[in-house]
Amino acid sequence: MNKENKSPTGRAFRNTGQILGTVFRLAPFAIPVKLVLAMLGRVGYFYYSTYILKFVVSTFEHGLAFGAVIIGVVLIVGGHRLFALIQQAGEVFVTPYISAALDRGFMGMIYDQARRVELSCYEDPKFYDQYVKVQENALESVTQVINNFVSFCSSLLQLILFGTFLTKIDPIFILFALLPLLTVFVRKKRAALEYKHHAEDVEHNRHRKYAQRVFYMSEYAKEMRLTNAKSFMMDRYDRACEGRKDVIRKYGKREMLCDYFLSAFLDALLNPLTLIYAVYRTFMLGVMTVADCVVIINSVSSITYAFTAFLQQWQTMHKLSHFVDDLNVFLQYEPKIVGGDEKPLIGELCLNNVSFTYEGSETPTLRNISIRVGHGEKIALVGHNGAGKSTLIKLLLRLYDPTEGTVTLNGQDVRQLKLEEYRAQYATVFQDCKPVALTVMENVLMRPVQDSDEEKVIEALKLADVYDRIAALPHGIHTVMTKEFDENGAVLSGGEAQKLALAHAYFQNAPILVLDEPTSALDPIAEHKMYQRMMAISENKSVIFISHRLSSAVVADRIYMLEQGAVIESGTHSELMKKNGKYADMFRKQAENYRKEENAV
Ligand code: ADP
Numbered sequence: 001m002n003k004e005n006k007s008p009t010g011r012a013f014r015n016t017g018q019i020l021g022t023v024f025r026l027a028p029f030a031i032p033v034k035l036v037l038a039m040l041g042r043v044g045y046f047y048y049s050t051y052i053l054k055f056v057v058s059t060f061e062h063g064l065a066f067g068a069v070i071i072g073v074v075l076i077v078g079g080h081r082l083f084a085l086i087q088q089a090g091e092v093f094v095t096p097y098i099s100a101a102l103d104r105g106f107m108g109m110i111y112d113q114a115r116r117v118e119l120s121c122y123e124d125p126k127f128y129d130q131y132v133k134v135q136e137n138a139l140e141s142v143t144q145v146i147n148n149f150v151s152f153c154s155s156l157l158q159l160i161l162f163g164t165f166l167t168k169i170d171p172i173f174i175l176f177a178l179l180p181l182l183t184v185f186v187r188k189k190r191a192a193l194e195y196k197h198h199a200e201d202v203e204h205n206r207h208r209k210y211a212q213r214v215f216y217m218s219e220y221a222k223e224m225r226l227t228n229a230k231s232f233m234m235d236r237y238d239r240a241c242e243g244r245k246d247v248i249r250k251y252g253k254r255e256m257l258c259d260y261f262l263s264a265f266l267d268a269l270l271n272p273l274t275l276i277y278a279v280y281r282t283f284m285l286g287v288m289t290v291a292d293c294v295v296i297i298n299s300v301s302s303i304t305y306a307f308t309a310f311l312q313q314w315q316t317m318h319k320l321s322h323f324v325d326d327l328n329v330f331l332q333y334e335p336k337i338v339g340g341d342e343k344p345l346i347g348e349l350c351l352n353n354v355s356f357t358y359e360g361s362e363t364p365t366l367r368n369i370s371i372r373v374g375h376g377e378k379i380a381l382v383g384h385n386g387a388g389k390s391t392l393i394k395l396l397l398r399l400y401d402p403t404e405g406t407v408t409l410n411g412q413d414v415r416q417l418k419l420e421e422y423r424a425q426y427a428t429v430f431q432d433c434k435p436v437a438l439t440v441m442e443n444v445l446m447r448p449v450q451d452s453d454e455e456k457v458i459e460a461l462k463l464a465d466v467y468d469r470i471a472a473l474p475h476g477i478h479t480v481m482t483k484e485f486d487e488n489g490a491v492l493s494g495g496e497a498q499k500l501a502l503a504h505a506y507f508q509n510a511p512i513l514v515l516d517e518p519t520s521a522l523d524p525i526a527e528h529k530m531y532q533r534m535m536a537i538s539e540n541k542s543v544i545f546i547s548h549r550l551s552s553a554v555v556a557d558r559i560y561m562l563e564q565g566a567v568i569e570s571g572t573h574s575e576l577m578k579k580n581g582k583y584a585d586m587f588r589k590q591a592e593n594y595r596k597e598e599n600a601v
Contacts (some may be wrong), residue, residue, distance in 0.1 A: 012317045017326035019145045026105030030098040032499045034146060037090040038154040044083030046161040050295050052076045057291035106138050106508060113330060118337040120401045122361050127333075128208070133188040134323075134330045141323040142213055143417070148320060152313040153258065153339040158306035162299050169292050170281065172250075176274045176301040180311065181268065183265055191315040195322070197251040204243035211237040275299040301377055309531075339402055339419025346425065346511045347410025354405035356395060364403070366389045367565045378543045381557035382583065387562040393516050396544070397426060414480060427508035431517035433501035435481035435492060440470050444503045461505040463537055465530060466499035495522045500532070505535065513538055515545040524549065531555050552586045559583065 023030055029088075052073060057518040059069045071149045114131065166173045207263060211233045216218045223229045275297055283291035350373070356366040366388045373379050381389045393402050395407060398414060400421045414422055435443045442449060445459045457477055473479040473490050480486040492500060498518055519527040531552045534543065545556075553559050554573045560581045561569040561576070569576055569583050577585040 006506075008318055008321070011325075012321040014323040016145060016149060016317055018328075019142060019324055020149060021525070022103060022106070022109075023142065023351060025147060027098055028103035029147065030102065031150070033094050033385075035153060037087045037094075038150045039157055040083045041087045042154045042158045043518055044080045044087075044163070045069060046158065046165075046302075048076060048080035049164075050165055050297055052080075053298060054295045057294050058289065061290055068214070089580050093180070099139070100144075101143055103139050105141055107135070107193055109411065110138055111140075111452065113333070113447070113521075116252045116335050117333055118335055119568075121333070123359065126590045129202075129327055129331055132206070133202070134327050137323060138327065141320060141327075145317070145320050145324070148313050148316045151309065152317065155306045155310040155313060158371065159310060160302060162303040162306065165298055166303065170288065172277070172295055173300055174303075176270065176277070176300050177307060179258075179267070179270050179273075180304055180321070182307050183262055184311065186258050186261050187311055187315060187426075188263070190255065191319060192256050193251050193258065195319060197247060197255070200247045200250070204240045204247065208240035208244070209265060211240065270304060273302060291331070315480050337419070337420060339397055340362065340416035341418065342412060342416045344414075344417045344425055345412070345420045347375055348408075348459070350408045351392070351395070352406045354395065354402040354407065355379075355512065355528040356390075356391060356400065356403050358391075358400075364566050366395070366402075368405070369562075369567055371567065371570075372562055373512075373542050375542055376540055377536070377557045378463045379545070380553035380559045381544065381546045381562060381587070382553050382559060383552055383562035387563055388565040390516055392562070393428075393514055393544070393546065396514065397428065399422060425510055426512045426514050427505035427510040428514045429501045429505045429518040431498070433497055433518075435497055435500055437480065437482045437484040437486075437489070439475075439480055440473070440477050440490075441477040443500055446504060456507060457503075461500075461594075463501045463533065464503035465498055465507045465526070465533065466503060469496055470500075485560055495519075495526065498522065499530075502534075511541055513541050513543045515546075517546050517548060519547065519549075519552070524551070527552055550583070550590050561586075 021029060023316050055072050056069060059072065115414065117127075121401040161601065163174060163177070166177065169284050214229070214233050215224065220229070224233075278288070278293045278296050278300075281291060288296075332405070351369050351371040354366055354369045355364050357364040371379070371390065371392075381392060383389055384419075391400075395402055398407075398419065401415065409417065409422070410423070440461075444460055445453060454477070458467060461470055461477070469492075470477055470479070474488060480489045481492070483489040483491065499522075502518060503513075505515075515534075520529055522530060527547075527549060528551070529545075532555070535555050545552075547553055556572060556573070558572060559576060563582065569579065569581050571579065573587075577587065
């Protein structure tokens with residue numbers, strides 16, 4: 001372990017510095033503005049709480065005119081109020097800008113990284129937990145780091161102001177003010193308890209939040225009504241709440257004792273001691289004026305308050321440092337799937353003896369697969385559920401890399417190609433595609449709208465055979481999808497949503513079209529039409545598609561049949577039918593089923 005990691009204080013300072021540095025980069029004015037506002041508040045409070053008292057009491061002590069007292073009070077109070085006005089106006093008008101700039105900046109960094117990390121990270125519970133924690137708490141924690149730093153500085157200023165003031169009257173009072181140092185041990189204990197409490201609570205809270213999500217998210221609305229899922233979820237929710245109660249029981253008593261000790265220390269020890277000593281010096285020894293006596297009692301509590309706050313902020317800085325550590329682990333994670341420097345050139349796409357095992361899995365999902373997709377060829381992947389077809393597609397798209405073997409494009413290992421550019425060679429449609437809450441046009445574009453887009457969008461919708469349906473919507477291609485933000489938003493059927501996703505894929509006009517059961521929600525006639533049309537418009541494109549209905553594989557130049565992660569047959573439809581193997585068997589069984597269904601109708 002290096003020296004840096006040994007010192008939590010060093011790490012806390014470094015982490016705070018790191019966040020402040022990033023904040024400065026994102027919103028250069030944020031910290032200076034917040035510091036000035038907070039300092040104004042503290043300086044105003046100092047003058048208000050010391051000089052007004054001292055002034056009033058000493059003018060009466062020296063028998064000054066009542067009118068002069070009033071003018072003096074008005075000036076001091078007016079000055080204080082002016083400072084407060086500037087501070088409050090700053091909080092109302094400037095703070096929201098700062099929050100917005102930081103929100104955009106930090107979340108932008110987090111989402112960029114979330115997009116960079118490979119898919120397998122989402123399947124690693126520890127990593128996913130960290131991601132959820134970081135993205136849920138980022139803005140709040142960053143704001144806390146800034147506020148804590150600002151409060152830390154202003155508490156320091158308050159200590160200096162009141163400290164200087166007290167030293168001038170009687171330095172002994174400084175010792176009173178420093179008495180809270182004796183509570184440092186209890187404060188440390190309290191912070192450690194809070195950290196452990198929070199750490200143990202996280203898991204229960206995650207389960208609680210998951211159950212909450214299932215209750216309110218529309219994806220689960222049907223199951224919640226039609227199955228017994230509610231009682232399962234409620235059980236889970238109850239267990240999470242019980243778990244949280246156990247954690248409170250475990251730490252609550254000790255936390256309460258620490259808090260009680262800290263407040264009793266001030267109320268029962270420090271404040272009465274100061275009072276007795278000040279009264280003794282003023283009235284028994286006669287070495288202090290009444291004005292100083294009154295002011296000093298107030299000032300000692302102010303300095304104690306500032307000092308206690310200072311210690312608190314010191315601890316908060318350590319506590320927030322854990323968040324910064326989490327943030328760093330997430331942001332500094334180096335994705336394993338990275339691109340090379342080469343530019344992808346379109347050509348033959350091959351899987352060469354590819355095997356793949358999911359992390360945590362004992363058996364390989366793909367075994368020694370070799371597949372060739374010549375430029376412009378139409379390739380179908382068929383096989384039973386779980387055969388490994390979707391996994392193969394994910395390997396092509398470099399969502400995962402093979403455990404063994406290579407994927408090559410135009411003879412080049414795809415790991416040597418620029419990742420973004422390589423992925424841009426593909427237009428993809430998955431079976432579980434869902435429109436996002438934007439207009440139809442934006443769903444087709446998936447980028448900001450430009451003037452010349454409308455015609456091309458309509459053409460893509462026509463090619464996907466969904467334009468008539470869209471044109472009938474109240475605002476045509478400008479209709480908003482889903483009812484999430486617009487009560488008049490359009491809700492598409494599963495098949496229509498798949499067609500909309502196809503329109504997006506057509507619009508992309510990429511050289512390789514990848515379709516993972518894109519027609520699972522279409523009826524056989526619509527599916528047949530869709531495949532005919534797709535083949536016609538993708539003349540110069542390679543198409544790789546998975547379809548559970550073998551009748552659509554007939555149009556492919558070559559069919560690969562997978563079973564338990566291996567290619568067991570390949571060839572054209574007629575070759576495979578002649579071979580009379582598993583493909584032919586599956587094809588006949590499906591045809592038979594359709595015939596039976598038709599007869600039944
Ligand atoms: P298909 O598309 O042919 O239905 P898949 O490629 O989806 O098959 O799945 C192949 C096998 O890999 C299945 O046994 C499935 O459970 C497993 N699998 C799929 N995704 C994951 C994953 N993320 N982690 C572990 N196993 C997975």
